[in-house]
Amino acid sequence: MTLKKKLAMGVATGALALSMIGGGTYAYFNDVETSTNSFTAGTLDLGLNPETIIDVTNIKPGDWMNRTFKLENNGSLDISKIFLTTEYTESVAGFGEHIVVDFLRNEDKGSILGDSNVIVSKTLAELANMTPDAVKNESPKFFGWQGGEKSGIKAGTVDNMYVKFRFNENNQDQNAYQGASVSLTWKFDAQQTAGESK
Template sequence: MSIKKKLAMGIATGALAVSMIGGGTYAYFNDVDVNNSVFAAGTLDINVKGNNADNAIINVTNIKPGDTMTREFNLNNTGSLDVAKVLLTSKYNVTDTNNNNAGADLGEHIKVQFLVNNDKKTEVIHETTLKALSSTDVVDRDVLGWLFGGENDGLKAGTSDKLTVKFEFVDNTKDQNVFQGDSLQLEWTFDAKQTGPEKK
C-alpha cells in the first residue's frame, strides 16, 4: 500500500474515532414547553313551541268561511350561537273528503297574517296565503326579517321571541261548498342561519 493511501486511511480512521468520542460526550442546554389549544364549534339550535299540549302552532276543527284563528308561539334559540335569520318553509296537504274540489285548493283560501304588538297596537307585519307562502322564494321567508323589519338584530343565543300568527278561512262571498269536510295538514319548517364571520 502506498504512503498516500496509508496516510489517507489513517486520517479517515482518526476522524471516525474523534466523531464517535465527540458524539458520546457532547452536552447542551434544553428547554421544552408544550402548549395545547382548542377549537370548539358553537351550536345552532332553535325550537318552536306552540301553546297546545302537543306544541303545535294550531290545531282546529269545524272551521267555516269567515272564521279567524289567532295563535301565539315561541321561537327559542337554545344554541350557543346567535341566529341571523330564520327561514320559514311551508308545506301542506289537503284531504278532499268528498272528492269534489275540482281543482280548488283550500290553502289558497287560508290567509296568514304575522302580527306584532307595538305600543299596545296590533300591527300586521306580513300577510299571505298558505298557498303563496308554500311557493315563495327563500328571500321572502325570513321570519326574523318580518319581525324586526329587516334589521340585523337576529335572535341572540339563549333568548326567545314570541310570534303571533292569525289564520283566516277567507269568505270570498261565493259558493265554497267544495271545501265541506276537507282538512289541511300544515307543516312549517324553521331553518336557523348563523350570523356573519367574526374576529375571535
Template sequence: MGIKKQLGMGVMSAALGLSLIGGGTYAYFSDSETTNNTFAAGTLDLAVEPTQVIDVDNIQPGESMTRDFELQNNGSLAIDKVLLETDYSVIDAEGDNTDDFGNHIEVEFLYNADKLDEVIYQTTLAELKDLTPEAVNEHVFDPLLGEDGLEPDTLDDLVVKFNFIDNGEDQNQFQGDSLNLEWTFNAQQAAEDES
C-alpha cells in the same frame, strides 16, 4: 502544487475543523414552553314550542284563529336568520275542488297578541308555500327579531292569525276538506367578525 500552497491549505483545513468542533461545543442558555389548545365548536339549536301550532276542526268561511308559539335559541351561537319552509297537502273530501284550499287560508304574522292590528306580513298559505325561505325571513323574521337576531338562551314569541277567507262566493267545494300544514324552521348563525 507547491509546499506553500499545501501548507496554506492544511492550515485552512485545520482552522475550519477547529471552528466546527468549537461551534458544536459552544454552550448557551435556552428555554421552551408548550401550550395546550382546544377548539370547541358552538351549537346552533332552534326550538319551536309548541310543536303543533294549530289544530282546528269545523272551520267555516269568515272564521279566524289566533295562535302563538315561541322561537327558542337553546344553542350557544346567535341565530341571525330563521328560514321558514311551508308545505301543505289538501285532502279533498268530495273530490270536487277546482281551487286550492290554501288560496283561501290567509296567514297574518303579528307583532304580539295584545296588538292584533299590527301585522308584520300577510299572505295566503298558497303564496307562502311559493315564497323562498329567504324572502320569508326578510318579510317576517327580520322585522320580528330585529338586527340582533335571536341570542343564545333567549326566545321570541310569534303570533299567527289564520283566516278562512270568506270571498262572498260559493265555497261549498271545501266542505269536509282538510289541510295538513307543515312548517320547517331552519336557523342560520350570525356572521362573526374575525378576532
C-alpha cells in the same frame, strides 16, 4: 504490520473519529415551553314552543283562529335569521287558496311605531312561494330610530310570535270544500350570524 493492516487500521480509526463527531454530546443551555390550545364550536339550537301551532276541526268560511308560539334560541350562538318555508297538502285541490294567514307578527320586534309583521294577508298557496325572515325587525323607522329588538335572536332569548289564520269567505259557492282538510308544515330554518374576530 503489513501495509494492508495499517490501511485497515487507519480507515477504522477515521470511521471511529467521524462517529464520535456525529454522535458526540454537546453542552449548551436549553429551555422548552409547550403551548396547549383548543377550538370548541358553538351550537345553533332553535326551539319551537309549542311544536304544533294549530290543530283545528269543523271550520267554516269566515272562521278565524288566533294562535301564539315562541321561537327559542337554546344554543350558544346568536341567530341572525330564521327563514320560514311553507309546505302543505290538501285533500281537495284549491283548498289551500282559501286558508289565509292574515298576519304572522313578531311581538318582540314591534314597537309603538308599528308592528313587525313577517306575513300580511297571504294564502297558503302564496306562502308556499315565499321564505320570509321571522326574526327581522320590520317595524318602521322614525328619524333613523327603529323600535323593538334588533333583528335575529340572541343566544338564550325568545321571540314571541302571534299568528291569525282565516278560512276565507269569498261570497261564492264553496261547497266543494265541505269536509276538506289541509295539512300545513312550517319549517323554521335558523342561520348563524356572520363570522367575527375572536
